[in-house]
Amino acid sequence: MKTFDQLFAELTQRQTERPPGSATVVALDDGVHAQGKKVVEEAAEVWMAAEHESADRTAEEVSQLLYRVQVLMLGKGLTLDDVYRYL
Numbered sequence: 637m638k639t640f641d642q643l644f645a646e647l648t649q650r651q652t653e654r655p656p657g658s659a660t661v662v663a664l665d666d667g668v669h670a671q672g673k674k675v676v677e678e679a680a681e682v683w684m685a686a687e688h689e690s691a692d693r694t695a696e697e698v699s700q701l702l703y704r705v706q707v708l709m710l711g712k713g714l715t716l717d718d719v720y721r722y723l
């Protein structure tokens with residue numbers, strides 16, 4: 637189990653260290669256009685799960701959306717503080 641901030645720290649490390657076999661490294665190399673499409677795709681899956689599936693399936697889709705949002709943030713060069721200052 638990990639928090640949003642812990643996942644972001646882990647993905648930041650992936651971006652810096654670029655270990656082989658990392659899905660995040662591949663997603664970052666795909667660029668912001670592909671990263672944005674993944675955000676939209678996962679957002680739609682969250683919506684569909686919320687309307688038609690269980691709470692647990694919805695939670696799983698939300699976790700994937702959070703992951704995709706973090707990848708896009710890293711792709712765009714954003715930090716957590718860049719976002720948190722608007723909350």
Ligand SMILES: N=c1c2ncn([C@@H]3O[C@H](COP(=O)(O)OP(=O)(O)OP(=O)(O)O)[C@@H](O)[C@H]3O)c2ncn1[C@@H]1O[C@H](COP(=O)(O)O)[C@@H](O)[C@H]1O
Nearest residue numbers: 646647650657658659660661674677681697699700703704
């Ligand atoms: N939380 C995630 C995570 N969520 C999603 N994904 C990636 O997203 C893929 C699924 O996306 P798809 O668009 O193919 O999903 P889909 O076909 O819509 O699948 P469903 O939504 O139908 O399940 C997975 O196979 C992973 O590659 C993730 N990849 C990595 N993480 C975490 O990120 C960290 C770093 O991972 P690595 O970079 O792989 O080391 C680790 O803590 C991982 O647990």
